Amino acid sequence: MDLDALVGRARSLAGGGATRTVLGLAGPPGAGKSTLAQTLTAALGDAAAYVPLDGFHLSNAQLDRLGLRSRKGSEPSFDVRGYEALLRRLVGEPAREAYVPDFDRSLDEPVAARHLVPAGARLLVTEGNYLACDLPGWREARGLMAEVWYVDAAADLRDARLMRRHTGFGRDEAAARAWIDGNDRPNAELVERSRDRCDLVVTSLAG
Template sequence: MSTAPILDAAAAVETLADLAAATDRVIVGLTGPPAVGKSTAADQLARGCRERGIRTVVVPMDGFHLAQAVLDERGWAPVKGAPHTFDALGYVELLSRIRSERDRTVWAPAFDRSLEEPIAGAIEVAPDTQVVVTEGNYLLLPDEPWSELPRLLDAIWYVETPDELRRERLIERHRSYGRSLAEASQRALGSDERNADLVRSTRERADAILLLP
């Protein structure tokens, strides 16, 4: 059983505010299984920080999905979302730049869910950015280059929500892409669930557990 502290959204914003007051830039990662609510949590924390006047940007790991054409060419489309379907080294390098290049803007990619494609140069991390919240499935994997991430981040929090709700969200997400209920369920309970098991195996390495309703 993890001994990491438990945070709710309000406590997480308080923690970010305290970290931001102690230094000129904080980078905190949110990790957890697919559809657990990482993007929602990141946006919620960023909004809470901005309400306090803290300049905050969200940088998702999903911007480093390999292009769909690459996945199709290599036969990886059926397991899109697995660790090898991301440009992990590119993600590490971006966070290293955000950490070290403080006197100029760093541009980060976003991920367009309507297109299911990454969009380069979509997110501005300006020199005056105080808090960067990054989120993705594999921030605590022990394998290289993912294993470089903890040294680049001030903290990594593991996001949790009830598994039944998470799977329902995942099925609905796949259906929104035009898949039938059977296809969506097969994907959610197949390759996505294998990815979820992998992410759950990293939970003990988190600095805190962020509980979502």
């Protein structure tokens, strides 16, 4: 399915009248979820808004407290209940604008209120690794989504993207390789098991 067809399908999901609907994009690290989400949101203009899961990373202080700093980005390192609550509020209060958090890779921390969901947005495009996982919290969040698409990419392409990402934000190549093999790869293996729970499989945008 090409980009025009994906935009058309996303547009067809947009709520009519005063309602809002949610499109989720799941997939392994480096698959291109955020790129696709932002591309769809831009194509749909004021009718859509971007709601990234990454804003619900636990802070480094909380990861240290929980002993999860070396597994940052893994399933338990997110505030899934906070994410679910935000989606529920966004869907339930379509006449209100709302602020949405994000993750700042240069700070390596979540940041509040980076994105705005305008009152007129009728489709919320949300993306994150674990949206289709059959796990506590994620199941409830999935229940708020009209569809979830699985964004797929070849393993070597994902690996190259992750290497660029990690070295671009301060890790040397050896540290980046260790992080990919010890953290990103097991996260991807968990996410890949959720593929069959998605409504559509999308080939990642090139690059």
